[in-house]
Amino acid sequence: MTQAATNNAGTFAPLRQKVFAVLWVATIIGNTGSFIRDVASSWLVTDLSATPAAVSMIQAAATLPIFLLAIPAGVLSDILDRRKFLIVVQFLLASASLCLLFLSASGLQSVTSLIALTFVGGIGAALVAPTWQAIVPELVSRPDVKGAVALNSLGINISRAIGPALGGLLLAWFGAAVTYGVDVISYVFVVAALVWWRRQVPEDDALAERFLGAFRAGLRYARASRELHVVLLRAAVFFAFSSAIWALLPLVARQLLGGGASFYGILLGAVGAGAIGGALVMPRLRARMDADGLLLLSAVLTAAVMGVLSFAPAQWVAVAALLVCGAAWITALTTLNSTAQAILPNWVRGRTLAVYLTVFNGAMTGGSLAWGATASAIGVPFTLAVAAIGLLSVGFAFHAMKLPKGEADLIPSNHWPEPLTSEPVEHDRGPVLVLIEYTIDKADRSEFLKALARLSHERRRDGAYGWGVTEDAADPGRLVEWFMVESWAEHLRQHKRVSKADADIQDDVRRYHKGPAAPVVNHFLAINHPHLG
Template sequence: MSTTKSSGSSFAPLAQPVFAVLWAATVLGNTGSFMRDVASSWLMTDLSASPAAVALVQAAGTLPIFLLAIPAGVLTDILDRRKFLIAVQILLASVSVSLMILANTGMLSVSALIGLTFLGGIGAALMGPTWQAIVPELVKRDDVKNAVALNSLGINIARSIGPAAGGLLLAAFGAGVTYGADVASYFIVIAALVWWPRAKNANDALAEGFFGAFRAGLRYTRASKPLHVVLLRAAIFFAFASAIWALLPLVARELLGGDAGFYGILLGAVGAGAIGGALLMPKLRERFNADGLLLGAAVITALVMGALSLAPPKWVAIIVLLFLGGAWITALTTLNGAAQAVLPNWVRGRG
């Protein structure tokens, strides 16, 4: 896995208006999503103190990504990507409206929370490949890697703001208001997508059916050895690192003795660390190749998990999660950039 340097500044893609508008809208949309996730994870600790039940919230949100990754990529490659994204935003808004109503009426149960989180995970699974696939349509070819890094930076800006804001809203006004703020964020994203002046011929000329495209994606993936390397390393890193996200609500509440606001601060620390990591990425790429960056990210993540297991003081937990954020975005942008570099447009969503 190798890297190449972009000829432009790390922030050069923001000089292109369409990318800048969609990027800003997604930052706001992701901020709302993180607010929703904080409310859901914390509410589950109220509904059930079982570690398995708390972890189920994370599992319900991420399982659809595992189950629907390739079908979502197929839909990304054969449908109009803008219309598809708008439909997914409507689905996600409906999920948050349902959560808001149930929370306000006191009818939210463990099963309802997990079920609606699963539906939200379906939306995230459908949306993820599409957002990544439209990047080359929004920026010049030389700016693709910087745009990918900026997308990751935007997610982590949202991660630094959303959880803290969600925790404060949850503590001050309750879950209904927190979910309502998430609903409002989806309307902003929909408005930006409607405004996007996408070229009518942006889709590839080769029209494919769903099952034919599905098989073609599998054939390409089986044949692409460079993509095998990216997928294997991503699977190893994220399978184990995801334990932090699954159990962090219990770590914050039971192990560290914090409240909803403190849980939001912990997640915010991850986001802040990711922002710092993103800003350092250009210099890190000058000193280390992709293998070195990924190895460093894995070592730091392992050390953070070990530190949290020792029930450190709250201020220590915040500091180590800053390092986790930097390691997470390093791994994410390194693997994502490598995948974008080896995938042709016709199979990019599936890849």
């Protein structure tokens, strides 16, 4: 077997697992319906109002809810039954499309109703996006996770290749009502697949998180993870500039290229087809380039496409350019998404992927509004040129900020012993102060503190909201690390969250300890007493 064949076999390996394959096909059908709906809404708004601001509002309405709600949705995906949650949201999405159908059939559709119902659809997308991504490790084995993430991106772009073209044809031949009706039917297939999936429901857990506590834990993790910060920043700058092509594409199709609804669908279909091609050659690209090289390549190609479109080329040139754009788009999406997946432990995956989606959609929303306003002021061609120059500039400027490798072992180590207590402690009692006492030689002090600084990030990621280190005034070799946790239950969760990679960091810290035994660990609980008021 050739190396290329081996790579492609690896790309499609997750489809050998039946549940993943069924849900993957179902999401392609569902996403195809969503693209059919979106192309109808994007085109209808150009009939109702041809101003760039109104057109870009549709894009903003689709992405703003994800920016606003992705983190709460991620929390829900971590604490609720993910299968049932997905089923409920599919009915919400179907209801929004039914409303679009009835308004279009009755001739009551307006810019306001299009934006409002697109916003409702965006709410549905916000609720399901973190959950669809978070279930991937449940459906495939660990070695196949990256391949499954790539296949999910491929599936979206298969839908992007089929949906917009089909939506444009349906809109041109049968009108908006039938187009929205096809989208409604697509949800039937998604719900059927989710009902068929017999998800293994986790056993009841006495330490199961509640919404507000889980929300705070997710934000603490995101705030303390430096690796995640790099991914978020790289994603924000890339999508803020590349969003111009999505916000202005309806106007490019109609005003610059002189096309109709079916041609707009063809342009979006070309993006999807290019993405499929890009996904197929991705294994070869990964063999030659690292993640940073792939992201830079995506920025250069996307900027080149925007530059070509700014000159109002022939229609066939625009289609060819958007094929390239699709390949660049899936390369960037897959690179950033798989990097985010690789650096996240399962306990916080849904919440932290939601942070990533918030940044992604915030950049898309803000970018869409900004580029729409810019196009109103200086015109579509100049706006595309400005966006292209900006994307090239930030692409090269941020290339030096390297993406994390994502090679750490994030499986729980379960190496912390159960804390000793004189009697059972109520789970909601807190806060909890944890003290770890070390004996450190003077010669090792500097290296010990460097290792302890690395450990502090792990403590904060896993639940601590305060951390510090102190020394004994009478004995400088006696150092005490301390951290605060909001409740006893949250500290017990910390015990389950510590990964094997975190255990390695802790071992590195403890090797500097010179005491006769292991570092002494003490737990102190806050006392609530009326005289202490």
